[in-house]
Amino acid sequence: MGRKDDLERYREVGEAKRQDLAEFIQYGDLGNSRPDEIKIPIKIVDLPAFVYDPRDLGGVGQGQGGTPGVGDPVGEPQPGDGDGDGDESGDPGEEGGEHEYYEMDPEEFARELDEELGLDLDPKGKKVIEEKEGDYTDITRTGPASTLDFERLFKQGLKRTLAMDFDESYVEEALRVNGWGPATVFEWARGERIPVSRAWIEDAYESIPESERSRWSSIEEMNENVERESTATRIRRDGIDEIPLRREDERYRFPEIVEERERNVVVVNIRDVSGSMREAKRELVERTFTPLDWYLTGKYDNAEFVYIAHDADAWEVEREEFFGIRSGGGTRISSAYELAAEILEEAYPWSDWNRYVFAAGDSENSSNDTDDRVIPLMESIPANLHAYVETQPSGNAINATHASEVESHFADDSNVAVAYVQGPEDVVNAIYTILSTEEDS
Structure with a gap:
């Protein structure tokens, strides 16, 4: 086995030590990843290398003209010639092994999450982009000889x-x-x-x-x-x-006519940014929504995302500010669904696009807004899946009733999911609840 084979084997050992996917979603640093590249920390095993042993004073000597002759001793080792494990002074190092990243694209992430959670979401084709002749499987009474x-x-x-x-x-x-x-x-x-x-x-x-x-x-x-x-x-x-x-x-x-459909998806992410949504709640939203975005990107040919922030009013934002923004206003969740309906109707017609509408917050909402406005809007917006994620790290607040009201109303609907997240340990279960609902529908 050559050195190249050794290096590859050590690389494989290192990758095997990468952070577990579920653990990464719950506790890992999601910020190092991009929408098209997920970076999961791994600890790379130190690769073997030849080093100089300063204790060995024998061996090849130094001859005339600076050229060592047979049997001539080499001079004393100089500072800094020591083992690679030490620092610049030659003392043994105290730092841990080097941390690098295992990089995967959204397609691989989706496959691994399917395996991890026992899912197998089948992307649906929408708009017909091409009709072509398939196998000669159909039969007619007339035709060319x-x-x-x-x-x-x-x-x-x-x-x-x-x-x-x-x-x-x-x-x-x-x-x-x-x-x-x-x-x-x-x-x-x-x-x-x-x-x-x-x-x-x-x-x-x-x-x-x-x-x-x-x-x-x-x-x-x-x-x-x-x-x-x-x-x-x-x-x-x-x-x-x-x-x-x-x-x-x-x-x-005569040939079967095969329709090739474009598998487009638009994901509308809605987040409550009112004063009650403090940092711990915002982080739980990010831990839930980010893997969902990666998963759907990996499943569909073309994925687009819309990010809507709301307090009493709603506005569209970029992804970079979506998880960090915070206002001091009150809460009216229906304002976000009103804006989502406008955006979807104008740019993402149901006949051409698969739609996912994911909302998250602490379940606090203005009086009667859930029953009078939000639920009717959810019913009127065609989508593969509607989901609401409640983030309450300290447990349910007295007036945090939005999630339970939505869950009660849509109890018999197969395209509405409600998940509860009190801490990072609940995130994977919440993702499973959402994606398994879409799988069954």
């Missing part, structure tokens, strides 16, 4: 041949039963499920000499002396001379 399904035509003819086949000799013997004529034999054949026509029986009867028409005294005597031969036995012995092909059996193959 080049698309005639001859195999099907042959099978239909073969099935008809087998269905109409019968043991002619056996039926002829029935015509030799004393007192039986064509009418009696035809009724008997129908009872025996022999596919013979009345015309065939009459023609066969005419060809039998009158002296032979009373060979058997009864049908029981005939059956004791004549064995009925199966179709399979005759085909194995004689084969099939011809297969009748009928125009009514002709079918023509």
Whole structure:
């Protein structure tokens, strides 16, 4: 194994020591990551290297002209020539191993979160961007000769041949039963499920000499002396001379039309920035919303995000200020949904875009706003999923009722999720609650 292989093996060992995904979401530093690159801390194992041992004074000597000769001693080691584990003074180092990052894109993050939480969200295509011909799997009665399904035509003819086949000799013997004529034999054949026509029986009867028409005294005597031969036995012995092909059996193959749909998603993130949303609550919102953004980015072909902050009024903000902004005003959550409805209607029509509307806050809202305005607005905004995340680190406040009211009203709806987060340890469960609701819908 060469040094290059050694380095790769040590790198793999280091990556195996990366922070667990759930632990990273709950307690890790999310700020080092970008929307298109998630950086998870790992501790890289120190790579092996050749070092100079200052205690070894023997070996190659120094010859004339500065060139060491065999057996000549080398001079005393100089300060700073020591082992790489020490600091500049040569003393042993006290710092821990080097911390680096395992980098993954949103697609890998989504796959790993699916595996971690047992999810498998299937992105939905919306707007048709291309129609193309697929496999020739559909069938029609007309078409060009080049698309005639001859195999099907042959099978239909073969099935008809087998269905109409019968043991002619056996039926002829029935015509030799004393007192039986064509009418009696035809009724008997129908009872025996022999596919013979009345015309065939009459023609066969005419060809039998009158002296032979009373060979058997009864049908029981005939059956004791004549064995009925199966179709399979005759085909194995004689084969099939011809297969009748009928125009009514002709079918023509044509390609299935495959619609390629663009998998677009818009995620509307709504956050309460009123005076009651202090730093601990804001951090829980960020820990919940950021992985959701990464996950949906990794799942869809094209993901766009809208960030809305609100107190008593709502306004659109950039992501950079979304998690840090704070106002001193009151709270009217409906103002955010009113703005979200306007933005979605104008720029992200439901026919072309998958929609996710995620809101978060401490569940405090102005009087009657949840029942009178928020719930009707949620019902009127078409979306794959509506979610509300309550962040209350100290437990429920007396007037923090928004989440429970939403949960109670939408208890039977499969596209509304409510999650409760009191600390970082609740974040992963909240994400599962939200994404599993979308999975079931």
